Amino acid sequence: MSETRKSVVIIGGGFGGLYAAKGLGNKPVDVVLVDRKNHHTFQPLLYQVATAVLSPGDIASPIRGILRRFKNIEVLLDEVVGFDLDRREVHLRDGAGLTYDYLVVAAGATHSYFGHAQWEADAPGLKSLEDAIELRRRILLAFENAERRAAEGRDPGPLNFVVVGAGPTGVELAGALIEIARGVLPHDFRRIDPTQAHVILLEGGPRILPAYPDDLSRSALEQLQSLGVDVRTSAAVTSVEPGQVRVGDMVIPSTVTLWAAGVAASPLGKMLSNSTDRAGRVPVGPDLGLPGHPEVFVIGDLAAAKGEDGKLLPGLAETAQQQGKATAANIVREIHGEPRKPFHYRDMGLLATIGRQAAVARFGRLHLTGFTAWISWLFIHLMLLIGFRNRVLVLVNWAWAYFAYQRGARLITDVEPITRTHEAEAPTERRKAG
C-alpha cells in the first residue's frame, strides 16, 4: 500500500499553502511543505506590527507547530529556485530537489514598484514581519530624531509620513499613523508636538479603496479626512527619493515613505508559465490547474483565477484559503478515482479598518461604515487568527491600545541603535539640561 501513496509538494506556508496542507492532513498522501520562513504570517495585521500595536510574535505561528498533528506532512525550511515540470521536480536552493505527483504552488506576491525597484530603499513595502519591523523602526525613529534635534537646539524639521497607494493596506497604515501621532505620542514628547505630524495618502487612481463599492470609498475618505489624513487622489507617484516623493511637478517632503501600491506575483510564476499577466500571475483553469499540467495547481495571490463572472478573483486571504481547501479536496478526490470539481469562490465580503471605531465593510449587499464595520472587523480578524494563543495575545494588545491609548510594541530594534539619515552635519554645541 505504501508504494502507491502519492506525494504532494506544497510551496508556501501562507494562507493558500497552509489550508491546502491542512486539507491533506492525515489523508493517504505524503506531503512536503516548503517555505523560506519557519512561520506563517497573518498578513492582514502586518500594518499593526508596523504601527506598534502588535508584536511580530502575536501574528505569526511556526508552520511546524500548526501542522504538528499531521504525521503525513513534512515541513522544510528551504527556498525553491526552479522547476522541471516534465520530470515533476522542484529545485531547491542548494541544488537538491524534490519530486512530486502533485504540486501546489502558493508562493504569494509582493509589492510592485512598477519597474522602479530602486525606490524600495526609500519606500519599503509591507509583506513580511521583517518589513513590518523595519517600518516600525523608521516611524518611531522619525519622532525620536525630531525630538533629539529639538533638544540640541536645532530645527526638528517637518514630520511627514507619506503612504503610497490607497488600497486596504495603505488606508489602514494611514489611519494607524494619524492615530499614533494624535492619540498616542503627544504625552510622551517634551519638545516636539507629535500632533503636528502630517500623514499624506497618495492614490494614483480617482478614488481610494478602488476594489470597494463607491459609497464605501467615499465613506472611507470622509473617515480618514475627519481623522486628519491628507488624502490625495489622482496623484500617481513619479519618483521616490531620499526625503521626498514627487507627483508630477509637485515635490512632497517625506520623513518616512511607506509603499502600499501595486502587486507583483512571486517570480516563481514566470517559471511555471509563459503567459503570466502584467502582475506576474499565472492563468489557471477552473480547477486551479496549470494548463497542460493538470498535476500542478497554482493558488492564492500567485494565481490569476477568474470567478463565474469572468472577473479576476480578489487577492485576499479568504480567496487563498478557499483555494487551498478546494485543491486539497480535488487531490483527495482524484486519488479516490473521483473527478475533480471546479473551484467556486464564495464571496465573504470586504473589510478595511481606518481607526478607532472607524472602518468600512461590505458583506454581500450589506454595506457598513463606522462603528458597526469596525466591530465586525475586530471580531472577524480575531477569529481568523491561527491559534488560541495568538488570539488571546492580540486581544490583550488591542484592549491595551484601545483603553490606555498606548502602543505597547513600540520597540526600535536594530543592529545600529541610531540611524541618522538625511540629516545635515550636527553643530557642536552645549546646552543646559532641562
Next chain:
Amino acid sequence: MSETRKSVVIIGGGFGGLYAAKGLGNKPVDVVLVDRKNHHTFQPLLYQVATAVLSPGDIASPIRGILRRFKNIEVLLDEVVGFDLDRREVHLRDGAGLTYDYLVVAAGATHSYFGHAQWEADAPGLKSLEDAIELRRRILLAFENAERRAAEGRDPGPLNFVVVGAGPTGVELAGALIEIARGVLPHDFRRIDPTQAHVILLEGGPRILPAYPDDLSRSALEQLQSLGVDVRTSAAVTSVEPGQVRVGDMVIPSTVTLWAAGVAASPLGKMLSNSTDRAGRVPVGPDLGLPGHPEVFVIGDLAAAKGEDGKLLPGLAETAQQQGKATAANIVREIHGEPRKPFHYRDMGLLATIGRQAAVARFGRLHLTGFTAWISWLFIHLMLLIGFRNRVLVLVNWAWAYFAYQRGARLITDVEPITRTHEAEAPTERRKAG
C-alpha cells in the same frame, strides 16, 4: 524659582536609571534620561526570548511610555561618548552636549570574553533584545538545518548546544534548551529526533551558580542533570571556533555556542575613573558618589559598590533598583538642604529557574528548591515586570508554554532567510518527496 532648579542627567534606562528617574519624577528638578535604545529591557527574562517562550515586546517597554506622566523628565534617544567632569558636561554622539548639576551614570554591563573579543561571533552573549533574537535564530535554525540535511539524504550531524558559564543566565539557558529539545520539538520534526540533542553547560569554576549557597548549587546541578543537561565544572574554555569549543586539549563539537560568562562594565566606567576594577566597574563611596565628584553618582552593574560587610554587592536588577531609588532620594534631600544618607542594600535573596517546576532560591536564611522555588520565581518575576500589559502577555505565554508544551514565539526573523554556516557544499541529488 525656575532659575534655581537643578538639572539631573541620567545615563541608561535599565533598572538603575529608570528607578532613579521615577524617584525624581515630579520633584523640583529637570531631568534628562539618555539611552541608546528607546525601550527598557527586563533582562532577567531575556533567556526566555532566546528560547522562544516570550516575544521581545513582552519584556520591553518604551522608556517614554514608562515616564510619560512625569512632565519634568525628558527622554533622549542618543549615545553618550564621553564626559567633561570639571565642566559638568556629558558629550553625545554627534558632538552636542548636556550640562548637569547632578549626573547619574547607570550604563550597565555586558559580557566579557576575557580578552578574546573575536569569540563573540561564534558565541554571542545575551544582554539585549537583539542578542536574544539572534540566539533564538541560531537555536531554531540548528534544528531546521539538521532536518533539511536529513531530508536531502545527508547526515544531519550532531545537535550540540554549548552554554559557556554557569551563573544564573547559563543555568537558565541550559534548562530552557533541554526543555525545548525534549518537551517541545519532538512532535514537530519528521526526520531528526530533537530529543537526541545535547546541551552542555561549561563552568570554569568548581561549581555552578558560584554566587549561591553550596546546597543550592548542588541542588541546581542535580535538577539540571535529571533534565538531561551535561554539566561540566572546572572546564574553562580556552578557545571558541566555528563549530567547536576547546577546553584545554578537549574539543567539543558545537552547533550553537552561547556565551554566559564574565561581566564587563560599560566602557563609560573608564571615562569616569582611573581606578576601575578588573571588570571595569567604578569604585564608589557609601552614598554611591564618585570620589572627588560628589555630584556624580554611579549605580547598577557599572558600580563596584560594597555592602556593610565590605563585600561587593551582587549585580542584580534588585541592586540597581535600590540604588536608583536611593540616589534619587539623596538628590532630593540635598536640594532641600538635608544631608545625604549612605546607601543601605537590602538583601532580597537569589533566584534561578531551571525548568518546569525546577528552580533554586534563597530568601534570607530560607533555601528553596524544586516546585516551591519555581513558583516563587514565577510570581516574583511577574510582579517585577514593568507595566500591566507586559504582565498579562507574559502570563498568557507562560500558561501556553506550560500547558500546551509549545513555544509560541518560535520565529526566525532575519534579512537572510536561511543561513548555512559551517556546512559543506551540498551534493546535487534528487529524491522523492515523502
